Amino acid sequence: MNKFKDFFNSKKSVAVIGLLFACFFLYTNLQTYFHLKYFSVYGIAECTEIDIQNTNTYAAYKFYVDGKRINGSIQLGSIVYLGWVGKHFKVQYSSKDPEINDLLLSKPVYDTVRIKKAGFVIKVQEKKEKRNQFRD
Template sequence: MNKFKDFFNSKKSVAVIGLLFACFFLYTNLQTYFHLKYFSVYGIAECTEIDTQNSNSYAMYEFYVGSKKIEGATYLDGKIYPGWVGKHFKVQYSSKDPKINDILLDKPVYDTVRIKKAGFVIKVQEKKEKRNQFRD
């Protein structure tokens, strides 16, 4: 027990914990990189919301792989456009693990046939009657 206490009171413990944290960080980032590089598949995703937490903004999205719905989020690096919500974009995901994915917000999809084929329902917008200020 005394050795355990001495280890955590020394500088060596900070180095070991830092090294473990760095290894975990590298593993998760390299796993994402290699999955998207070697097992990449493209599909269509719908941006469901833009969420702001503290000073960071994220785009939440969902897409389908077969009949399974996958949800994802991506960090928005200062490029926020509220018009993205409800729109469809190209998404890149791993064929081995679809939870590893990335939405491509610079590649919108407008083809309704492809959007329906991807598992989404096209929402038809109703025309709003213009208000006539003289009629009221």
């Protein structure tokens, strides 16, 4: 018991905890990198919301893989466009684990046939009747 207290009171404990944290950080980032590099598949995602938390801005999105809905989010940089909500973009995900994914905001998708095949319902806006100023 005394050795346990001595370990946490020493500088060695900070080094060990720091090393474990660094290993975990490297593992998660390298796992994402290798999954997207070697098992990459592309699909279509819909941006569902843009959320601002303190100084960070996130875009939440959803897409479907084999009928299963996958939710994801991506941290945005300084360029934020609120018009992205409800729009469709390409998404890159791992064929082994679709929870590992990345939204490609630079690649919007406009083809309604492909959007429907991806599992989304297209919302059709009703045409508004134009006002005729000469009609009574």
